[in-house]
Amino acid sequence: MFVLSFLLRRLLQGSLIILLVTFIIFTLLRVVPGDPARLIVGGMAPDEVVAVKAKELGLDRPIPVQFVSYLGTLATGDLGTSFVRPKSGASLGGAAFDDQTREERAKVLDLILATLPMTLQLAMVALVIALLVAVPLGTAGGLYPGRWPDKLALALGSLCVSTPNFWLGIVLTLFLSVKLKFLPAIGYRGFSYTILPAIVLAVEIVPFILRTLTVSVAQVMREEFIQLAPIRGLSRSRTIFSHALGNSAIPLINLLGVQLGMLLGGVLVIEFIFDYPGLGLLTINAVLQRDFPLIQGIAIFISVMFVAINILVDLIAMTIDPRLEY
């Protein structure tokens, strides 16, 4: 079966990529200055305590050995434990090594799984908004090159691409939320909290979809089989809906694969601005707190998602265009 052999091959390639990413992140975190053992026990702890902690965590062994044992725990689905975050969910734990109120630290996997659905929800809503705006306009722009839909698409695209997301986030919050009290903005207490950040994210994606679609529709409309369609007796609407759009969709789908990755990056800033409790906010805090196991876990998780999205995109593109089956 073709799809199975394709999946098998791509999954093998994907695991190799993830392994490589894991190794690079792992090594970098251990090469850069900053002793994780010291971070865990706290700045005031005596050196012996730090050494004991380091031995306990296995940090005194050579990096390749550490990596292999990390992979071992990874294989059981254990991404390790946060250095700083307690299980209760507060973002900062106690600092001193002998603090009795110090709780047990949270599992990295739990932290990620708790925030991931929020980010996915944000990304999906943003994507839907972007597609709703850009697909009709982009298609119209491609069908009438040089006429007003094309110019409108170009103008809207330029406007969106040159609007900084942090600025737009603040301005929209000010108007829609503070002045008009139309949509909530900060934090998360229900679905309506997703809409405003999603709009800001969508503004980032719209220009790419617009541009790709306008160009690819215009290009497909110049293809011989479209030009010949009226001579063969097909009506214009039939030509556009059953032939032109399907062919223009292929570049768009490939773009969306890349865009979804970029979306995860854009989420960092947006979630921070709106204090939206997603993966992006978690990442920023992890970096600020030098929570190495968490950073490591998020990096691996994102690379897994990248690989999965790319496989999915290729599968979809193949069902649209049989020529891509390779």
Next chain:
Amino acid sequence: MSGPILAVSNLGVELQRAGKTRRVVDDVGFALAPGEVLGLVGEAGSGKSVLARALVRAISSPLEIVSGKVVFEGKDILSADRRELMAIRGNRIGFIGANPMGSLDPRLSIGSQIVEKLRSVKPGIGRAEAREKVLELFGRVRIPSPDARFHEAPFQFSGGMMQRVMIVDALVSDPSLVIADNITQPLDVTVAAQIIRLIDDLRQSLGTAFLFISSSLPVVAQIAERTLVMQRGRIVEEGRTEDIAANPGQAYTRTLISRIPPIWNNVSAPVATEAEAVLKIDNVTRTYRVRRRNTFNGFNAVKAIRGVSFTVKARENFGIVGESGCGKSTLTRLLAWLEQPDSGCIAFLGKDLSQLSSRSLTEFRKSFQLLLQDPYGSLPANMPVQRMIEEPLLIHGVGKAEAARLAQEAMAEVGLSMEFAERLPVGLSAGQRQRINIARALVLKPQLLILDETLSALDQVEQAELLDLFTRLQATHGFSYVFISHDLALVRRMCHRIAVMYLGRIVELADNATLFEHPHHPYTRALLSAMPTLEDNRFPRSRYLLDGEPPSPIELPSGCSFRSRCPRAQGDCQRIDPPLLVIDGGNAAACLHMHEALTEKETADVE
């Protein structure tokens, strides 16, 4: 029915560009009787295709129909409203274009697209009935296993098969007229001949009228009863095709006919002479590994070149001919040492190229230069012409001033005016561009030029000029040429010795006169029989033309690889793969049952 099915009068089409208007079709009038095949010939740019599209009102800006009437079955197409036009286009008038591979949506199966078309022009037909009809026509145009191929997408077809699909697409609605615009132009000779034979059969059984458009009078002459000759948008001559070919009335028609190179009548074939070897190819093979679909890690071996040997001598023109997929392009890349053979040896001036160090190979490359087919893609768009010609010299370490001097010399030699020196190539004609390419090769003082379809993008006049240039350069510099071409007429005119390739192997290697007058291999005869000529073909199609297409180079037939299509194949051809068997005169053919001479009685062997 009486009266013409199509009557065109005073048709005019204008092209508007940059404020200027130009008549592309000017005062054209003709009539077409039911069931008639009318030919239309003219050079590239004479307005044939625009006329073809104007007939079905498929003209868009900057072109505009400015005058005339196109009366089809009693109704003027040019003044018909949208509904009436929809009822005619694709329904009563079928259209087949020159690019079969680009004529259908590349993503969807060909069967579903033809069904879609039939149901759009005849809404009363049900899905199942439409499918039946398409499958029946697939059978009639002899597409093998129509049920399976119905579900395949265009890219899974060869050009010739796809043109059959487009013939079905045009005929599926039982039209009374089909416009065939240059339909054989992209096809190999034998495939083109098959298509013409097929159309001839179909129109006799279906009674469909055809407007058959081509730039080649010999092609039109094979099928059309009457022919129109078009020049710069006007019909300059009209008459029975035989009369036009035999006694052209107009000067333009006479020029057209005079440019058709002769094949058998009054030809003085170049004669091979003895000389030392320049290039020696010995038992070269090249196999590509291609990923096999539906397997995890499977590969197919595509045997592109299978044991090819030949020698090119000094001052010789060596021709390599064959149809698409025969391995010509792979051989070109091997000869230019862009790729290395899997086994076998390519020796240039007695030195095995695989034994050279990379430094001496670079030095050696000066002596053999490759000229490509596409004059547009082969030149950098943003470099002045003279700089382009200096480029190879600078690569090989010649000083700036010296390079400029040599480049200017070369430009003069290939007939490029010095005013082009500082200009960019934009706006230059295909012929001028190929001259730049020749100059680029020439400055390195090569001994061998490999011409990979170098002239096929040029029109007849430019081709003739460049052939003269090649001959002149050979006389002054003593070049050897390898002509790789599908154009038998060109090879007939230029080459001393010719190799015919089929499925990665040379099946016949002979001097010019022998190959064209007494070919020994049945495939050579099939190629010659497929050539469109105004002369009487010495190898009549009824006897020599092949059916079907070459098998895939992945699964070659056992024994002789030609036997699956060979009219002379016998039992031993299944077991024995014949090597090139030497015949007298240094010629050779790879066939167990080769033709001895033309006069031999062959009736017993032929189907």
